[in-house]
Amino acid sequence: MLSEHLALHTDKYQINMIYAHWINGSHNRKAVFEAYFRKLPFGNGYAVFAGLERIVQYISNLRFTDKDLAYLAQQEENYKPEFLELLRDFRFRGNLFSLQEGDLCFPNEPLIRVEGSIMETQLVETALLNFMNFQTLIATKASRIKRVAEKDVLLEFGSRRAQEADAAVWGARAAYISGFDATSNLLAGETFGIPTKGTHAHSWVQIFDSEQEAFEIYAKALPDYLSLLVDTFDTLESGVPHAIRTAKLLEAEGKRLGSIRLDSGDLTYLSIQARRMLDEAGLPYVKIVASNDLDENTMFNLKAQGARIDVWGVGTQLITAADQPALGGVYKLVERERNGVMEPTIKISGNPEKVTSPGKKDLLRIVSKESGKAIADYICLPHEDQARSGGKLRLFDPVHPYLKKSVKDYEAISMLQPVFAGGELVYDLPQLEEIRNHHQDQLNMFWPEYLRKLNPEIYRVNLSQEAWELKQRMIEEHMSQLEE
The missing domain is CATH 3.20.20.70 (Aldolase class I)
Structure with missing residues (x-):
């Protein structure tokens, strides 16, 4: 449950890449990475972002201890002592932007953006994805369960079936964010102030x-x-x-x-x-x-059959996300420093869904001023001001561009909030009750058809014209090089 002494909570290839950059003298080159997922879990119409508090704790305490360095010195790669001394002095000095916990989020949009040296941006990848993927997955599952029992009391009963203690405690927190009323886990109650029941x-x-x-x-x-x-x-x-x-x-x-x-x-x-x-x-x-291996599908059927149940104890199916036990979030390089200038970069793949969108990007939520409901999420480059200024906005599907829609009279809400600036924490972590209330406010911002359990309407996530053209141009340039 602690977020200290986790410098080695990383994949070995991260250290190997950082070492190779150091040998090459490129470890201080600037880079920008974005974290996102490609597909919604559980066939749901949305996901619930969670995990930021632990990411903040992790980065704030990110240090290599003498024990860590002694262990690295024993590795078969034979890292040079000077490199290990570099790690001894390591502190995160970069920038991090993130959604707020409790935000509704969707595929292929940046949830977290990390800017800094390639050394620091690469090092934090594994832990950042670990915390974001698990907690977002459980928060999404919990929100999905809450949607079928909105007026009932929900108890999180999953500790004994969770994948170890961290999953039990942080999973209980994620469930509480999304509307569960209490947990059976006393450590989660003590740590986060969640009501406990048994x-x-x-x-x-x-x-x-x-x-x-x-x-x-x-x-x-x-x-x-x-x-x-x-x-x-x-x-x-x-x-x-x-x-x-x-x-x-x-x-x-x-x-x-x-x-x-x-x-x-x-x-x-x-x-x-x-x-x-x-x-x-x-x-x-x-x-x-009622308890006994419940999930949203079983509960939906029980309620449809007239079950007289007031309180639901949900354990295994929630805490393990049994029908989809991994979110599949990824962390991709979108911008790199070259000859002192930042330039976009793209990953090409034989799987079209794995082709990245190049360049550092902002995420705006387009909300109708008339209805107060979300219309679309709009991904644009930082210098673009068309949406921010409230001008007439042309939305089109990035895969099927002929599917178009124009919107006006809207508010553009910036979704990525500054969390670290130059290594300093600039974000006030909200109390858990505030996050829980924020999640409910987010749900109220969306029409019911996007939130329903079965066959939800697909919510628009659109690239700006400039971001889309950049992607198409870089794909074409890459393919042209292959043909030469």
Whole structure:
């Protein structure tokens, strides 16, 4: 969970490339990289950007320790001692621009831009992608789940199935950003101030001679917040009746049973029957919690079938993003220093979707002044002012340019915020509640058709005319060189 002593949290080829640049005397050449993803996860219509706080912590604490340098000295590459001394004095002195956490984002647009020497911009790639990819993936999955249960309480229950401790803690934070209400992970609660919730395990019931005894002892220990797991033996014949009896004992003491939890079986049928039994017993205030490998698809179907579930405990499917366990974000060089001048650079590929868009770019969100809704995301070069000045804007699909649209009477919102300038942190990290509220504001900015779970409308992401022409020209120049 710590973000210190992570200088070696990088791929070895990063160090090898930096070393080769040092040998060549080119390690201080300026470069610009952009991080983005090519395809939305889960078939969703949007992604939720997350991970910036950890990236900031990582870069702020980026140092090579004596232990790190001793380890590098043992490597088969036989790095020269002078190079290791260079690393000893390393500090990030570059610039970093980023989306805000909670922002909605889309394919092939810059989420983070890093400017600096090739040494520093190359070094931070692995960790930056690691933090951005995982947290954005989980935040997107969580937002997707929230969309199908907007008025219900959502609990993050994934710690034991997460890919180690970091994933559990930072995943809980990402889920909270996107609308989850609490986590079962106490370390995430302590670290980030996320509310924590918990019930009990089946083993609590099993260790006693009877389910009723187990419930009464638990109620005696925790009378002010009590949730009883009712499916250890038989939900409707044993668990719910014993929970009702326990609730009546609590009422006699002026207390209330908070909820019962269903963790197996037909959750629709069991929740309907449990709700009926609770209501008939005069316990309409007792909530029904459901768990058991839930995700947005299962929850959507349960709600469609009339399940009487108030609170959803979502674990494995969320914290592992089980249906798509990687975002696939990339970090590509878009501008390089050559003879003291910065110039755009492009990566050509046999896979058209992997051809990069050259040049340092800004990202603007075009929002209608009339409706307050987002129209498109507009990628342009930093010197372009057509969109910033509010002039009539021509939008066209970068793959199918004949698909055009003109917009006017809009606001152009700059999405990439300065985070580091000359190595100094210039961005005030918001509180988690602010990020959570910001995400909700972002959702409100988009029409529902872009947000729906199934077959969402594709949101426009457009290159400016100048950025598009630059890309086409550089592709043509490269192909012409190949033909010579």
